[in-house]
Amino acid sequence: MTNILRLDASIKPAGSVSRRLTDRILARLTAAHPAASVTSRDLAAGLPAIDAAWIxxxxxxxxxxxxxxxxxxAVSDTLIAEIKAADVLVIGLPIYNFGTPASLKTWFDHVARKGETFTYTEAGPQGLLTGxxxxxxxxxxxTRFGSEIDFASGYVRHMLGFLGITDVDFVAADAMVFGPEEALAKAEGQVDALAA
Incomplete structure (x- = not known):
């Protein structure tokens, strides 16, 4: 069975492009894997920031x-249990001010825990969430995907790799102010071309 973890970070309750794309990705995956289980987490609903009490x-x-x-x-433990159980992560990544939404950064802060999702070796850090x-x-x-002002996609790819997740695909409805219909159509085509 395939376990899918869906994470949305858009602060828009309606009209969110990243949510529209995660909907489409999820529909594609569940059509190919009807027995898949889906866990959804709306990060925009809020997570407590890590602080001295958390440490x-x-x-x-x-x-x-x-x-x-x-x-x-318990908050961090729950989030880690969700990512450990997942075979596939579907992450909505709207770019805010050239970077990731604060809620997605907070999620990474909670799940990047030594001994749980990564470890240190003599060769450096090693992610434990492989496969x-x-x-x-x-x-x-x-912001254009992969441009010098895109500080979001590289960060997310790096953090996933740090945790051991290196099989990462991006679909991008980017620079939408320059042609929203074209950008969305391009991204939807990328979703439809994904291996399910």
């Missing part, structure tokens, strides 16, 4: 955590 909770052994620490750690695939639905108004 204290994460680095305290589970059996020694206070009730407050256990509640703090997974990620499909990223990127959207932007003025």
């Amino acid at each position: 204290g909770a994460i680095f305290t052994p589970a059996e020694a955590r206070t009730p407050e620490q256990a509640a703090i750690a 997974k695939r990620a499909i990223i639905a990127l959207s932007s108004d003025g």
Whole structure:
């Protein structure tokens, strides 16, 4: 069975291009894998930012955590359990101010945990989430995918690779202010050409 984790980060409740693309990707994947299970998480609904209390909770052994620490750690533990269970990640990536939405950065902060999703070796860091695939639905108004002002796609690719996920595809409805219909049609064509 295929387990799909869908992450949306757009702050737009309606009219979001990245959500439209993640819908299309999900429809393609579930048509090819009717028995697939889908876990959806709307990151724009909010995640607590990591802070000193988070570090204290994460680095305290589970059996020694206070009730407050256990509640703090439970958020990160849940997000890590979701990504570990997933075979495929479908991530909506709208570009805000040349970078990722803060909610997606916060999600990476929660799931990048030493001993859980990566480890350090003499050769450097090694991701522990190997054998997974990620499909990223990127959207932007003025930023062109892969350009020198696109600080989002490279960051997301790097973080996924850091976690061990190196099979990464992007579909991009980019620079939409210069031709929204053409940009969306291009991205939808990229979705339709993906191996499901």
